[in-house]
Amino acid sequence: FSLSHAVSRVNSFLYLLLDVIGVCTVLHKTMSTENNVEIMNTNAPKTSMLWRRKMKTYFDSLDKRGSGYIQKSDFVRRFEHIKRVYRLSPTVQEAFNHILLTIFWGEMATCGVDTGDSRKVYFHEFVTNTSMNLIPENVQVFKKVLEYLVEVFFKLINMNEDAGLSELEYKEFLGIFGLDKHVKNAFESIDSNHDGSISRDEFRKAFFDFWLGQNLGVGVYLLGRLV
Numbered sequence: 001f002s003l004s005h006a007v008s009r010v011n012s013f014l015y016l017l018l019d020v021i022g023v024c025t026v027l028h029k030t031m032s033t034e035n036n037v038e039i040m041n042t043n044a045p046k047t048s049m050l051w052r053r054k055m056k057t058y059f060d061s062l063d064k065r066g067s068g069y070i071q072k073s074d075f076v077r078r079f080e081h082i083k084r085v086y087r088l089s090p091t092v093q094e095a096f097n098h099i100l101l102t103i104f105w106g107e108m109a110t111c112g113v114d115t116g117d118s119r120k121v122y123f124h125e126f127v128t129n130t131s132m133n134l135i136p137e138n139v140q141v142f143k144k145v146l147e148y149l150v151e152v153f154f155k156l157i158n159m160n161e162d163a164g165l166s167e168l169e170y171k172e173f174l175g176i177f178g179l180d181k182h183v184k185n186a187f188e189s190i191d192s193n194h195d196g197s198i199s200r201d202e203f204r205k206a207f208f209d210f211w212l213g214q215n216l217g218v219g220v221y222l223l224g225r226l227v
Contacts, residue, residue: 044128045135048214053226055127060227061177069120075105081176086156099152103145108133134212146211150204164197174224182224189221 062074079097082088088096106115111129121129133142157165157173165173170190171183179186190198190206198206202218209219220226 043135044131047127047131047134050216050220051214052127054210054220054222055130056123057223057225057227058177059123059126061179061223064178069122070109070126071120072101072105072115072117075100075109078176082156085172085175086159096152099149103149139212143208143212146208147204150200150207153207154200154203164195164199165203166197170198177223179224182221186221186224190218192218 059070062070062078064074064077076097079100082096083093101115106112108130109121109126110119111132132138153173154165157169159169159172167183167187170187171180174180174183174186187198188194190202192202192205206219206222209217210222211219213219
């Protein structure tokens with residue numbers, strides 16, 4: 001790639017990441033309307049067994065120690081993997097690190113309550129906190145966050161910047177979570193028209209279904225086989 005092309009890619013990436021940070025701030029304010037975790041937990045919506053299995057698959061991909069809980073350091077390790085594989089510029093690295101620690105750790109995992117290094121989030125709490133994004137007061141903002149995350153991750157994964165993701169590119173993405181051995185299962189389930197690549201629209205549908213869908217849908221195997 002030319003230098004100008006590389007700079008353009010970095011700038012477009014950065015603008016997306018900054019947008020996500022802005023939307024995440026709104027999400028934090030929205031979810032902070034509740035006074036504390038105990039109150040929020042009583043308002044947690046009912047979720048399906050399938051949705052909880054998806055969350056367990058994601059949770060276990062972070063809890064590589066098998067300790068039963070996740071910590072901030074688990075998200076830092078994911079960031080280190082992304083930085084190593086995708087060779088992001090320092091500016092984009094900083095923004096991406098902020099996204100992982102602000103959205104995936106600070107909002108989804110902890111619900112904004114005690115996000116420090118020693119904080120431990122067990123699976124039951126993780127499910128409760130993440131499900132709070134699904135209540136009517138929060139879900140529209142959460143969908144907006146997901147929309148930006150789709151753009152960010154699709155741009156991250158799509159190394160050659162063509163119209164779709166190859167199986168190899170998706171394997172690299174699953175490698176972030178240590179789930180690359182499940183790429184065949186994941187790729188074939190998302191590639192709904194079976195043309196050998198995952199379009200942005202196919203990725204978006206799968207990403208949304210994984211986080212929002214309560215029934216069997218195109219995003220069930222976003223991260224491969226369910227645990």
